Amino acid sequence: MTKTAEAAKATENKKAAATSNANAKKATTTNKGNALNELLRGLPQVDEVMKHQNIETLKHALAHDFLRTAVRDVLDDIRQTILAGVDEDYKIPTTEEIAHKSCVHALQLIKPSLRHVVNASGVIIHTNLGRSTLCKEAIEAVNDVTKGYSTLEYSTKTMSRGSRHDHIEQLICTLTGAEAAIAVNNNAAAVMMVLNEFAKGYEAIVSRGELVEIGGSFRVPDIMAMSNAKMVEVGTTNKTHVEDYERNINENTAMLLKVHPSNYRMEGFVEDVSIKDLQKIATAENARRKKEGVKNKVIVYEDQGSGVLIEDEFFKKNGEHTITDALKLGVDIVSFSGDKLLGGPQAGIIVGRKEFIDRLKKNPLARALRLDKMTLAALEATLRTYLNEEEARVKIPTLRMLTEDAAVTKKRADKLKKTFEKEVSSDDVTFKVISEISRAGGGSLPMCDIPTYCVCATFNKGTAEEADRYLIQECEPPIIARLTKDCVYFDARTLDEDDLPLLAKGVQSYISQVK
C-alpha cells in the first residue's frame, strides 16, 4: 500500500469507529431512528461500488486497496451526513454518484501535497511559501547531486574520505572574511548548538530588548532553556547600557549574546549596546581571567538572523549590517539563516574564530543537525554566485526581488495586464496597473515599504473572493494573490516572466465556470 493509502486507511478506521459510536448512541427505538437505519441500509456495499464502470477504469492506474479506501471514505461521509440528520425528502446518492465521488476523492489523494505555487502576493521571503526561491545555479546543482552518488564525503584530490563541511567552508570564509565556518539545518539549530557548546551550565547575558520571538515559535528564552544555558537578562525593554552588562558579568559568565530583533523595530527613547562595546567588555573580562589563570573565556555571539553578504544601500538604509561588518567589529561568532536575505536554501550558517568553530564541529549536535546533500549542493551554488556581486544581484531571486527598481517592476505589471486582457474579456474582468507596497517577509526588514506595481483585477462576473479561492484551490500550480475587499491584486515584484500566462489562464478558467 502507498503512504497516502496508509494515511487514508488510518482516517478510514477512525471514521469507522466514530460511525459505530454514533450508531450505538442513536440505536434508540424511535421512529426517527428507524428511518435513519432505513436510509443507511439503502446504501450500496463497498464491493458493489467497486464494480462500477468508473472505478473499473481507474483500476488500471491505481491499486485496488487504495480505491477501496477511497470508496469507504465516501460511503462513511454519506453515513455521517445521514446520522447528523437529514430532511425527510432526502434521497441517498446512487451507486453511480458514489462511484464518481470516489474517483474524484482517489485522484485527490494521490496529488502531491508539497508542490510548486505561483507567488503573486508581493511578500518576497514568504515563510508559508518556502521563504527564498533558489537561483537557477542552485537548482541545477541539486539536480546534479541527486542524479546518483556524489562526493558528499569523498575527496577526489586525496582519493579518500572527505568532509561534508569542505564544500562550503572556504566559500563562506571568502565571502565573509571569517576564519572558519559550519552550516547546520537552520538558524534556530545554529543558535541552540552555539549556546549548548559555549554556555551550557554557564550564564549568557542578553539585553531585555532582544528577548524576541521570531516567527514559527523561535523564542530566545526557550532556546536558552533548551540548551541548558542560564539566561541573565539585563537592561530594560527600550534601553540597555554598557554598565548593565558590566554589573552582571562574573566568573560564571560564558557569553554575551546579541540577538538581532529581525521582525520588529523600536523607535524613540531607545538604546542598545553595540558589538564593539560588547567586545570591549569581553576583552577586559578575559584579561582579568588570564591574570587569575582562569581558562574559560567570555565570548561575544551575535545571532544576526537575516544573513546579508553584500554591501548595499538598500540593506544599509534598512539597518541591516553585513556578516563581514559584524566580524570586523570583533564579534567571536555570528550565525544567520540561509533562506532569508541571503536567498539560498534553508540552513543555519555559523562563522567565526577557528578555535570556536572547531569546537562546534565536534559537538554531537553538529551530527544531529547536519545538512543533507541536496541542501549542501544548493547552498554551495548560491554562495558561488556571490563571488561575483553584480551577478548575485541579478541571479539570486530574493536579492533581485528586494532591490529591483520599481520601474522594472512596472514593466512586468504592464505586460501582465496585457496578457490578462488577451485572455479575459473586459466585460468580465477589468484590469488596472496600480502602485502598491511589497513586503520583505520572513521576519526581515519589518519597517521597509518596497514600492511595487500590482495588476488589480475587478470582477464584473463572479466575485474577487470566489476568484481568489478558485486560483488557490483549482489551479495547477495554485496561484497565491492578494485579496482585498473588492479586488484581487497580482504583485509583479514576486512574479517571474513564466508565471504571467499561468495567471491569465487561471483567471480565464475561473470566469468560464461562473454560472
Ligand SMILES: *Cc1c(COP(=O)(O)O)cnc(C)c1O
Ligand atoms: C530567523 C531568525 C532565527 C531563526 O532562523 P531559522 O533559519 O528560521 O531557524 C533566529 N534568530 C534570528 C535573529 C532570526 O532572524
